[in-house]
Amino acid sequence: MEEKVKEIIQRYSGDKSYLVPILQDVQREFNYLPKDALCSVSANLSVPISRVYEVVTFYKAFSLKPKGRYQLSLCMGTACHVRGAELIARNISDVLGIKEGDTTPDLEFSFETVGCLGACALGPVLVVNGEYHGHMNIAKSTKILKKLGKKGATDDE
Amino acid sequence: MMSKIKSFDELKSVQERLKAGRDPKKPGITVCVGTGCLAYGTQKLVDGFREELAKRNLVDKIDFRTSGCHGFCERGPMVIISPEKIFYQRVGLDDAGEIIDKTLLKGEVIERLLYVDPATGEKIVHEDDVPFYKKQTRLVFGLNSKVDPEKIEDYLAIGGYSALGKALSKMKPEEIIQQVIKANLRGRGGGGFPAGWKWDETRKAAGEPKYVICNADEGDPGAYMDRSLLEGNPHLVLEGMIIGAYAIGSSQGYIYVRNEYPLAVKNITLAMKQAREAGLLGENILGSDFSFDVKINRGGGAFVCGESSALFASLEGRAGEPRAKYIHATHKGLYDKPTNLNNVETWGNVPFIIEKGADWYASMGTAGSKGTKIFSLVGKINNTGLVEVPMGTTLRKIVFEIGGGIPDGRKFKAIQTGGPSGGCIPEQHLDLPVDFDELVKIGSMMGSGGMIVMDDQTCMVNIAKYFTNFLVSESCGKCVPCREGIRRMRDILVDITEGKGQEGDVELLEKISKGILDGALCALGNSAPNPVLSTIRYFRDEYVAHIKDKRCPAGVCKDLIAYSVDPEKCTGCTVCSKVCPTGAASGERKQAHKIDPAKCTKCGACRESCKFDAIIVR
Incomplete structure (x- = not known):
């Protein structure tokens, strides 16, 4: 882990002002921000761990908890909102049994709502591991979750 | 790779050479690959065209180009066939072969892919005749469909960087600033502060x-014009920034862009690399003694970082908290040095002002707001997309003539x-002209250009709650009025929408709003009550219905509505019973x-699946 973090910091020539992008790259590497990685960033960049923690907890893009295999992001921009995204969010939470921003205990699904994705013509939009699903509705979201659940099950077999 | 261009004259000859290499009569295909169209799966269509062209040995005979967002996102995937400018919309991902064979080789128009004007039922063949485009003035955004954002040659071939050449070789920095002041270019990010004055202040500051900064932290939910401009025509924005830097006397710039915009990051990064290679960015630009370079910084997903002083903090690697602005950023901004910040669209206007002159630019718009503005027209609207119109265009024209009105024959209720x-x-x-000053008079603002249309099925109390919720989670927490005030307002709004509203709640909301307006530290804080205040101002009766009658007239607030079936309309198709998760x-x-109210969780699945509009929500 230490090596990986050092390599990322090197990409930015060890410039402290790039703390946010460095953390973004670290998160991309490990899927979340493990404590050891944060300590390593702090030590190698000479930024106090308290500052690193402040930054990590301030910005929405960072997660201190591991994310699921399927990362669901539901767009909650105003356009999606007026087209019923709230009902879809409630449905996804109900089906997965978790709140927005959480991950299922088996680490299969993470569900978050995000600000505008700028694909308003397709609203409401649900993004699953980077793939866009437009004109979402309640029934469609249930179907997608079922499909992923089944796929997940077969993968494990 | 392009070799370094060392003078304005050399730039002109490079442009001429590239232009001459392009036969305007040569058949061509342009596919929009903006984020919206890509979300439709357009990449498959692009791959299809490349494959089919290769199969037919047509790669040299037909120009194939991918371009940034054209704006008519509702109708993606979109393909334009040149030279006739035939407009194909909602193109199937497997249609590439058919389009090449029929339209390009035989000159036949494929009827199925044409846009049908809903007003007349008429099929429209050419892009320029589509009402959505025809009624716009696409100055800044119009170039998007003419260039491949990954190719500097495309931008140069349409005369790109001429404004920079003119500025560096023929104008003094002070003259440029005077032109921008005279054109009355105002900041497109929302504040509307005159850009020229800001440039002048920064230039004169000790x-x-x-620093020169491009704010691409477009955080307004429902607004995506800056992203589309940066994605679709990154060189235009870069050119504007370089001209600004020369006028201000800056050698270092930053572009602060949302991490959620990966394509914008990719395209602007590539554009910078190409500009450096061509001698348009970096040391001794166009052979002059002016040097300027730009760094890119990706944001961490915080709405407040769109505020200038919070953005500076974020650029410095800290949490993005704003500071009080007793001292302007033009004197003490990034790293406490003189800093000029403008947003993407503002920078994108600069080359036009320099190229065509301040008088030409100021001939468009209203007395106080000049030029054009790009709006993202979204929500309950037929033609979702990006719309560019002269300042002063009425809301009615934007919503009904360009936007095509409200879908499903429903009634317009409000535009946010x-x-x-x-x-x-x-x-x-609705007949109000849209500019920086008019909308403020009626309790809203033009802002960065998001326009969200709402119909009679939108609950205005719910909308107020939605924005307040957004602001609660985005408040940086530094100052008490914003941090605590918005939270209390949210609690009251939640109560009202859950049927627990009390008499006096509306007045209390107004009172707290006043406290926040007066006391919050930054511009985001002291505008935070606006969504609540404007809905109270124009839709007070809806608040009263929630509080007194425990009723949600739009049928949105879960605790105040009940689902039932209209026996007259129900055909017994059984779809609702199949989608209902609880068997209600x-x-x-x-x-x-029938719907059993005891089992019904009001999830809404029956209503969205009913094809006969038989589910009643009251």
Whole structure:
């Protein structure tokens, strides 16, 4: 882990002002921000761990908890909102049994709502591991979750 | 790779050479690959065209180009066939072969892919005749469909960087600033502060180095014009920034862009690399003694970082908290040095002002707001997309003539402008000209250009709650009025929407709003009550219905509504009973169904799946 973090910091020539992008790259590497990685960033960049923690907890893009295999992001921009995204969010939470921003205990699904994705013509939009699903509705979201659940099950077999 | 261009004259000859290499009569295909179209799966169509062209040995005979967003996102995937400018919309991902064979080789128009004007039922062949485009003035955004954002040659071939050449070789920095002041270019990010004055202040301020920043932290939910401009025509924005830096006397610039915009990051990064290679960015630009370079910084997903001083903090690697602005950023901004910040669209306007002159630019718009503005027209609207119109165009024209009105024959209720800092505008004000000053008078603002259309199924109390919720989670927490005030307002709004509203709540909301307006530290804080205040101002009766009658007239607030079936409309198709997760909807085939209120969780699945509009929500 230490090596990986050092390599990322090197990409930015060890410039402290790039703390946010460095953390973004670290998160991309490990899927979340493990404590050891944060300590390593702090030590190698000479930024106090308290500052690193402040930054990590301030910005929405960072997660201190591991994310699921399927990362669901539901767009909650105003356009999606007026087209019923709230009902879809409630449905996804109900089906997965978790709140927005959480991950299922088996680490299969993470569900978050995000600000505008700028694909308003397709609203409401649900993004699953980077793939866009437009004109979402309640029934469609249930179907997608079922499909992923089944796929997940077969993968494990 | 392009070799370094060392003078304005050399730039002109490079442009001429590239232009001459392009035969305007040569057949060509342009596919929009903006984020919206890509979300439709357009990449498959692009791969299809490349494959089919290769198969037919047509790669040299037909120009194939991918371009940034054209704006008519509702109708993606979109393909334009040149030279006739035939406009194909909602193109199937497997249609590439057919388009090449029929349209390009035989000159036949494929009827199925044409746009049908809903007003007349007429099929429209050419892009310029589509009402959505025809009624716009596409100055800044119009170039998007003419260039491949990954190719500097495309931008140069349409005369790109001429404004920079002119500025560096023929104009003094002070002259450029005077032109921008005279053109009355105002900041497109929302504030509307005159850009020229800001440039002038920064130029005159003491301290070195001076910084120039492009704010691409477009955080307003429902607004995506900056992203599309940066994605679709990155060189235009870059050119504007370089001209600004020369006028201000800056050698270092930054572009602060949302991490959620990966394509924008990719395209602007590539554009910078190409510009450096061509001698348009970096040391001794166009052979002059002016040097300037730009760094890119990706944001961490915080709405407040769109505020200048919070953005500086974020650029410095800290949490993005704003500071009080007793001292302007033009004197003490990034690293406490003189800093000029403008947003993407503002920078994108600069080359036009320099190229065509301040008088030409100022001939468009209203007395106080010049030029054009790009709006993202979204929500309950037929033609979702990006719309560019001269300042002063009425809301009615934007919504009904360009936007094509409200879908499903429903009724217009309000249009929300200015994002979380703006307000909801009701029908009575639809004839108002849109500019920086007019919308403020009626309790909203133009903001960065988000326009969200709402119909009679939108609950205005719910909308107020939505924005307040957004602001609660985005408040940086530094100052008490914003941090605590918005939270209390949210609690009251939640109570009202859950049927626990009390008499006096509306007045209390107004009172707290006043406290926040007066006391919050930054512009985002002291505009935060606007969504609540504007909905109270124009839709007070809806608040009263929630509080007194425990009723949600739009049928949105879960605790105040009940689902039932209209036996007259129900055909007994059984779809609702199949989608109902709790078994509340039931009935025999071909018989009117029923919903058991004891089992119903009001999830809404039956309503969205009913094809006969038979589910009543009251």
